[in-house]
Amino acid sequence: MKAEIIAVGTEILLGEIVNTNAQLAAQALAQVGIVSQYQTVVGDNPTRLTDAIAIAEGRSDLLILIGGLGPTPDDLTKQTLAEHLAVKLVEDQDALAKLQQWQQQMDRKMPANNLAQALYLAGGQPLKNRVGLAVGCYYKTADHSYFILPGPPREFGPMLAEAVTPLLPEIAGSPQKIVSKMARFYGLGESFLATQLADIITQQQNPTIATYLKGFEIGVRVTAQAASTELAEAAIEPVMQQIVARLAPYFVGYGEDRRLPDEVVTLLKQAKLTVTAAESLTAGLFQADLASVAGASTVFAGGFVTYANDIKAKVLGIPANVISEHGVVSREVAQEMAERSRQLIGSDFGLGFTGVAGPDQLEGQAVGTTYIALARPQQFTIVQEYHFAGARNEIRQRAALAGFKLLYDELNKN
Structure with missing residues (x-):
């Protein structure tokens, strides 16, 4: 069996984004012995997309169309394929309910074009979008099979893994x-x-x-x-x-779709423990990542962003001499931040983040120098020194994740 991957999106042609979805699709096809001999990128134009589909049908048995399922006027993949195959589009009730729930949460009127995201080809199989709103579709004719999948990688990856990959062995004629x-x-x-x-x-x-x-x-x-x-x-x-x-x-x-913050929240819940943080370098990024996990409120009551030195003293109560003697980018300040935040909130764990995100050195410390402390109940506080590479925000993101890893390792000791 031969397959062709058609990525739809003018932004790919302009080089604004990298077509990583095609790589994942090709790997999934290869796993079941389906040969992917062609990959096509076509802009958001129904005429050119119809031409690309017709060409692909002439040389491939399976067509995977990626992108163009959103609510904007240029998102026309489903409509174009439906017209090409002379098939109607119908609403998937589960996808429609998800759209309506989103509307209620956003407390705004849903534009009519948003409803297009719940459409799929009549007679086909709707593919659930666990992450986003646009439903995918699997459609089969006597001569060809078609997958229509969303373009955003965070939606495409889960749908490929959960909805497409299980169908590929049957399509390929493999009993495995x-x-x-x-x-x-x-x-x-x-x-x-x-x-x-x-x-x-x-x-x-x-x-x-x-x-x-x-x-x-x-x-x-x-x-x-x-x-x-x-x-x-x-x-x-x-x-x-x-x-x-x-x-x-x-x-x-x-887990394909889990992250380090997810793991930490799960472990904290299982152990019935809580955490807080005081952040300078990361300016709340650790706490934002923590709170992004559903149910984090059971393990995280709140914390501190203490960017300036005087706020570290006023809010956390760090003695001025500690900063003046050791510098704000130091083991000692990270330890004070961790211990005092834990005491103020009454959490089981407290983390302190301080460092140099750049673009310039600070107190003679090189860009990327970071100290992260983990205060624990009835134990010595752990303080780790790191030297991260990358641009300013990459350093901050790496530091936040390093804090999660420090806590992850501690929780796995028990």
Whole structure:
């Protein structure tokens, strides 16, 4: 079987975004032996998209169309394919209900064009969008199969993994089941990871191993094919255990769509513990990431953003001599921030963040120098020194994640 991937979006043609979705789609196809010989990018134009579809039908059995499912006038992928196939569009009731719920949460009237996101090809199979609002679709004719998928990577990835990949073996005519498992790591580079896993990657056949950058984390996905799901999972497990054992200091959990903040909130809930923070360098980024996790209010009551030195003294009560003697970018100030925030909030854990995000040095300290402290009940406070690379906001994001990793490791000691 041959497949063609058609990415729809003028922004891709203009070089404004990178077409990472096509890479993931091609990898998913390869896993089941479907050959992807062509990849096309076409702008948001129904005539040119119709031409691209017709050309693809002449040389491929399976067409995967990515993008153009949103509510704006140039989002016409479903409409164009439906017209090309002479098929009507119908509403998916679950997607419509999700749109209406979104409208209520936003407390605003929903524009009529938003309803287009709930449409799919009549006679096809709607594909649930767990992350966003636009429903996808799988449609089959006597000669071709079609997938219509959303363009935003955060929506495309889950739909590909959860709705498309399970259908591919049947489309390919393969009786085998395909199962994947993702392990995530933080605090190491791709080259180091590749070196550590070089022999496993070189010898791979079934299961196969692939690595992915997931923000500032690195994901390692192990995929196996077998006659049953149970046999595939059994094939994955020893390989995954070997990978995690080699990279244990950097391991931050399993799951395609989880993040380090998700893991920390889960562990805090399980242990019935709470956390707070005082942030200078990160200016509330750690607490914002923490609060982005559903249910975080049960483990996080509040915290502090103490950017200026006088606020550190007024709000946290850090003695002026500590800052004057050691500097604001120091182990001592990070420790004071962590301990005093924990005491003021009454949390089990307190974190303190201070450092130099750039673009210039501070107090003779190089850009990227960071101190993160973790105050714990009835134990000495941990203080770690880091030297992060990157632009200003990359340093801040790395620092916030390093704080999560510090807490993650502490919670896993119990």
